Amino acid sequence: MSKPIDLRGAAEPHQLHPAEKPGVLVKAGAGPVLQATRIAKWFGDNHVLRGASITVWPGETVCILGRSGSGKSTFLRSLNFLEDPTDGRVEIDGVVVNADPFHTEGKDRAERIRELRMRAGMVFQEFNLFPHLSVIGNCIEAPILVKGMARKEAEAIAEKYLEKVGLLDKRDEYPSRLSGGQRQRVAIARALTMQPKVLLFDEPTSALDPTLVGEVLKVMADLAHEGRTMIVVTHEMDFAHEAADRVYYMDQGEFVEVGPPEQVIDAPQDQRTRDFLARFRTLGTKK
Amino acid sequence: MNAGSLSQSELAAAVAQSDRRRESAWSLRFRIITTLILLAIGTFIAVYFNVEATFLASAAPFIAGGISLTIVVALLSIMLATILAVLGALGRLSRSATANAIASFYVSFFRGTPLLLQVLFWYLGLPQVGIVLDPFVCAVGALGMNYGAYMTELFRAGIQAVPVGQREAAVALGMSEQTAFRRVVAPQAFRIVLPAIGNDFIAMLKDSALASTVTLHEILWRAQNIGRREFKSLQTLLIAAVFYWIMTIAFSALQSWLERRMAAGDRNQAVKA
Incomplete structure (x- = not known):
């Protein structure tokens, strides 16, 4: 067996982008809750991520924009190691996992990744609710199994969040009987019931009927305004404009533009960002 | 109009x-x-094979005496097959080369050789190396191992039919791979393969007739035995056929009733609110 190789991203300290400054809801003096440092990913010969870094402070909402195929979903999935990055380092709430492509199967590493995931709730494009469990069952399964929480306690927390997403009356329904928008709201409540430090949204409205997008975005905007920490990969420009503290524009596996939405969306500096947003305008988005 | x-x-x-x-x-x-x-x-039967009521009255109950054994053999075999299939499917999906190789060999060999040969192997082959097993054990062992190999591929397909997003959602919530499999993937895979297990059980009821070759006194053995003795094999085989036929109809009905109930159960649970 060869010695572990010192990887560039893991070896070098995290650096802030000049535009990365704590957002308005961040308490004074609070340190970042999530740092992803120079995340790189190769799929075979395909260089999908080319050393993308992000810093998120507690209470912030950041949005990641980019064309499809730019690597933004892969980046988000690297943050909780659903994709194992080839290089780089992720730190969430003090838990650090380095990319280690030569040793992906160790037990200690699996355990550390699990610790990381418990701090990062994820909401998927395709909802991925558990069809064999009721709404409440979906929410309490992980807290009971993973955190060893008592059923009563888990149910109380889940009910609180189901109420927040407006679906407490669907508590005992099965996912198959819910609309797409309701399913995604349950998925948000499920993620919240684990009481994570940060929520990751992977294009949460892309699989929805257009008439159902609004109810999900409203829940997300409410969460953003009450100071949840959120990283949202999305094509919803209005949401990014309204809710984000910062917007990251990704192109070919790199963040080519970072800044407040008024800058990145309304007055993009980078040509690639401009081209992307111009396409959106032709599709009829007003902002 | x-x-x-x-x-x-x-x-x-x-x-x-x-x-x-x-x-x-x-x-x-x-x-x-x-x-x-x-x-x-x-x-046709009445005209050509003068049906004797007295013979029927004595033969039919004798052959019917094998029904319970047939059902017991089929039940135990399907249970053994299910256990082997779970292990086999896990092996076939395992990243461990050892587990995968053992499971792949198992499937390949037991699907690649005749079931009758396997039954005889247990009964006639093994004693040569000093392993003498009860005919009942031979029958259940051979049927279970053989069906287990077929069902391994069935279970593997069932597990793979569960969308990958289910595993991802489970591990993203902090579950370990094992917990995610046990609590999220396996229950859904089980639902997918349940109808197929029912079909295999019904097929097993009929294949259990091979146990007659190792002197197990189930339906077919009894039919052959009494038929040869009385020179009325046609009658006794027909009686046996009717019994098998009725059993498969009954179990098919039971199966579709269970499936309907399961579907209805889902709906009721959902409506309860």
């Missing part, structure tokens, strides 16, 4: 009535033909 002279609702009612009439005529014809087939077979 002239559709133009009817109002829309009258037209719809007339179409529905005509559909109903056509359907009931179809099912009447279906029943008539089925009855005719049964009558023809019955007449």
